[in-house]
Amino acid sequence: MTIKDLSKKYEFYLFIIIISLCILFSFFTKEFLTLENFLDLLTNYSFLGIMSAGMLIVLISGGIDLSFTAIATISEYMIALIIINYNGNLLTAFIVSCLIGIILGCFNAFIIYYFKAPSLIVTIATLNIFYGFIILVTKGRWIYNFPTWFREMRNIFEFTAGNGKEYEIALPILLLLFVFIITYILLNYTFLGRKIIAFGGNQEAARRMGFNIFHITIFVYAFMGFLAGVGAISHVLIVQTVQANAIVGRELEVIAAVVLGGASLAGGKGTILGTILGVTLIAIMWNGLVLMGISSYWQPVILGLIIILSVISSAYSSRKSILGGTKIDIK
Amino acid sequence: MISNNTIISQLRSLYRNNATLSMLIVIFIFLTFLFSIFLPGKIFSVANFQSMAYQLPELSILAIAMMITMLSGGINLSIIATANASGIITATILTKLITADSGNSFYILVAAVLAGWVAAFLIGAINGFIIAYIGVSPILATLGMMTLLQGLNILYTKGYVISGFPPEILFIGNGTILGIPFPLIIFLTIAFIIAILLDKTPFGVSNYLIGSNETASYLSGINVKRVLIWTYAISGLLCGVASTIMISHFNSARAGYGASYLLVTILAAVLGGVNPYGGLGKVSGLVVALFILQIASSGLNLLGVSTHFTKALWGIILIFVIGLRNIKFKNNIKN
Numbered sequence: 001m002t003i004k005d006l007s008k009k010y011e012f013y014l015f016i017i018i019i020s021l022c023i024l025f026s027f028f029t030k031e032f033l034t035l036e037n038f039l040d041l042l043t044n045y046s047f048l049g050i051m052s053a054g055m056l057i058v059l060i061s062g063g064i065d066l067s068f069t070a071i072a073t074i075s076e077y078m079i080a081l082i083i084i085n086y087n088g089n090l091l092t093a094f095i096v097s098c099l100i101g102i103i104l105g106c107f108n109a110f111i112i113y114y115f116k117a118p119s120l121i122v123t124i125a126t127l128n129i130f131y132g133f134i135i136l137v138t139k140g141r142w143i144y145n146f147p148t149w150f151r152e153m154r155n156i157f158e159f160t161a162g163n164g165k166e167y168e169i170a171l172p173i174l175l176l177l178f179v180f181i182i183t184y185i186l187l188n189y190t191f192l193g194r195k196i197i198a199f200g201g202n203q204e205a206a207r208r209m210g211f212n213i214f215h216i217t218i219f220v221y222a223f224m225g226f227l228a229g230v231g232a233i234s235h236v237l238i239v240q241t242v243q244a245n246a247i248v249g250r251e252l253e254v255i256a257a258v259v260l261g262g263a264s265l266a267g268g269k270g271t272i273l274g275t276i277l278g279v280t281l282i283a284i285m286w287n288g289l290v291l292m293g294i295s296s297y298w299q300p301v302i303l304g305l306i307i308i309l310s311v312i313s314s315a316y317s318s319r320k321s322i323l324g325g326t327k328i329d330i331k
Numbered sequence: 332m333i334s335n336n337t338i339i340s341q342l343r344s345l346y347r348n349n350a351t352l353s354m355l356i357v358i359f360i361f362l363t364f365l366f367s368i369f370l371p372g373k374i375f376s377v378a379n380f381q382s383m384a385y386q387l388p389e390l391s392i393l394a395i396a397m398m399i400t401m402l403s404g405g406i407n408l409s410i411i412a413t414a415n416a417s418g419i420i421t422a423t424i425l426t427k428l429i430t431a432d433s434g435n436s437f438y439i440l441v442a443a444v445l446a447g448w449v450a451a452f453l454i455g456a457i458n459g460f461i462i463a464y465i466g467v468s469p470i471l472a473t474l475g476m477m478t479l480l481q482g483l484n485i486l487y488t489k490g491y492v493i494s495g496f497p498p499e500i501l502f503i504g505n506g507t508i509l510g511i512p513f514p515l516i517i518f519l520t521i522a523f524i525i526a527i528l529l530d531k532t533p534f535g536v537s538n539y540l541i542g543s544n545e546t547a548s549y550l551s552g553i554n555v556k557r558v559l560i561w562t563y564a565i566s567g568l569l570c571g572v573a574s575t576i577m578i579s580h581f582n583s584a585r586a587g588y589g590a591s592y593l594l595v596t597i598l599a600a601v602l603g604g605v606n607p608y609g610g611l612g613k614v615s616g617l618v619v620a621l622f623i624l625q626i627a628s629s630g631l632n633l634l635g636v637s638t639h640f641t642k643a644l645w646g647i648i649l650i651f652v653i654g655l656r657n658i659k660f661k662n663n664i665k666n
Contacts, residue, residue: 117653125646132643265468297486304479311471
């Protein structure tokens with residue numbers, strides 16, 4: 001692939017921005033370009049990455065999901081319940097967490113499909129339903145009395161680098177890799193993945209092709225729910241506390257990462273590579289700002305600018321007309 | 332017997348012509364009946380009516396702001412952030428410029444309110460520009476705008492409250508004219524103006540047409556881009572008006588006022604008969620839906636139900652209403 005081919009790709013520009021940000025931040029702070037910081041970043045942003053993979057699939061299918069943060073919160077409380085009250089092991093907690101995600105995701109999909117309602121409105125409603133009930137049941141309690149073995153589960157292996165420092169690879173990093181790989185395979189090598197892309201590109205065409213729209217809808221939102229479950233376990237492993245308002249509200253960060261990666265709500269567009277780069281860019285930016293000592297009040301401002309600028313640039317580059325992509329020849 | 336039949340047939344034709352509205356009025360009567368049994372003397376007390384009359388207008392104007400964008404087939408997720416930004420601007424001018432020795436504070440007051448409105452109008456126009464000219468989906472454009480504005484609001488206020496307004500402005504949020512709360516008068520006036528704007532002007536009709544079929548509207552010569560910019564700009568302006576009522580009612584401005592209104596405005600619009608995909612819906616339906624929601628929320632509040640449960644309940648009702656709409660829609664197609 002020549003430079004000329006590369007320059008046509010959206011991801012190429014993202015990559016250049018990331019590299020230049022890295023160079024910029026390494027001038028300002030010494031801590032930035034260290035393996036330690038890199039591993040910390042990877043661990044801390046694994047939750048964002050896992051959620052983004054799910055959001056990517058939802059956006060590609062032409063929908064949107066705002067309720068996944070509430071799903072992840074419910075999963076987190078279930079994990080705490082299983083680990084602390086029932087002395088369960090990590091695997092049971094993982095399976096239950098994912099199952100809850102899948103069930104609640106299916107609930108979203110059923111409503112979206114059977115009521116023929118916009119996914120945005122449905123998921124705003126279910127966000128409030130899920131979140132309202134979990135707060136009602138748990139009273140918003142914080143849970144932090146996890147057993148010691150659970151704390152030790154966080155890092156699966158440690159190694160000593162050449163300079164004598166000890167580094168740890170956390171389980172969430174492996175979960176993140178696992179999620180990215182299955183999403184990549186799903187989108188590029190499975191019939192279902194190609195169907196999702198086709199469905200997002202043109203729903204009516206997909207329906208007339210004889211695709212089973214119901215199966216696609218169920219799969220997309222169940223997959224998002226499943227990843228909310230995976231994300232919940234990795235988040236609990238990292239922070240070792242369960243707190244009602246830790247995740248809800250972060251859906252904007254996830255959406256920002258995915259649209260930054262080139263996905264658009266018009267559907268049918270978006271790659272896992274772009275999403276990975278989008279997440280990386282956001283992670284590096286937050287990290288750099290913190291290391292440079294810039295007030296965290298700026299974070300939402302920058303986040304908003306990122307969303308607006310990236311949706312503008314992606315809409316502009318795809319050169320779709322305002323008519324939602326329909327091109328009509330009038331001769 | 333005969334007269335009875337005619338009444339029923341008249342009611343039937345009324346129902347057929349105005350199905351959503353009549354159903355809403357039935358729900359309204361049912362709710363008031365229910366609450367007057369369970370909360371005797373409380374829901375229909377003067378105190379409760381007054382508090383409802385002050386709470387309803389700000390939410391309602393925001394709901395109208397949401398509704399007109401939904402009619403065009405879009406959505407405006409940034410309404411609350413816009414209202415807060417506008418309120419903070421007005422509040423800043425009021426608190427910075429009006430001091431004890433400044434003589435005629437009336438002009439400053441008007442200027443402050445107008446500045447807030449202009450800012451809200453411009454924010455809406457930017458939304459409209461991004462959506463209409465660049466072709467970004469309304470969800471993402473207004474979501475980005477919401478995040479950006481929320482960020483700016485918090486960055487500017489540092490999370491604090493801006494308070495201490497001159498007494499004149501407090502009238503807007505707390506005063507009465509002939510015993511009717513002033514905010515209620517503002518709301519009803521706006522509802523009337525918007526109803527006329529939507530039903531009787533080329534802009535309003537174009538807005539409905541764009542909502543039902545954008546391509547067809549474009550091909551029939553409607554300037555889609557211009558109409559959409561106006562739709563979002565008016566939506567922004569309404570947020571500005573709502574913010575004036577809000578800050579003068581609370582006597583302060585803050586980044587986080589009305590955070591829970593987003594769901595309720597969408598719920599009110601859908602309950603009031605607005606098609607979530609655009610093109611259908613009337614202001615009258617929205618107004619009755621808002622009265623229903625206000626009665627229901629006051630009633631639940633008086634019953635001592637947790638606010639989290641109320642939120643979950645709004646979500647359930649929203650899904651339920653969308654489901655009913657869909658069933659009705661299917662029946663209409665069959666007929």
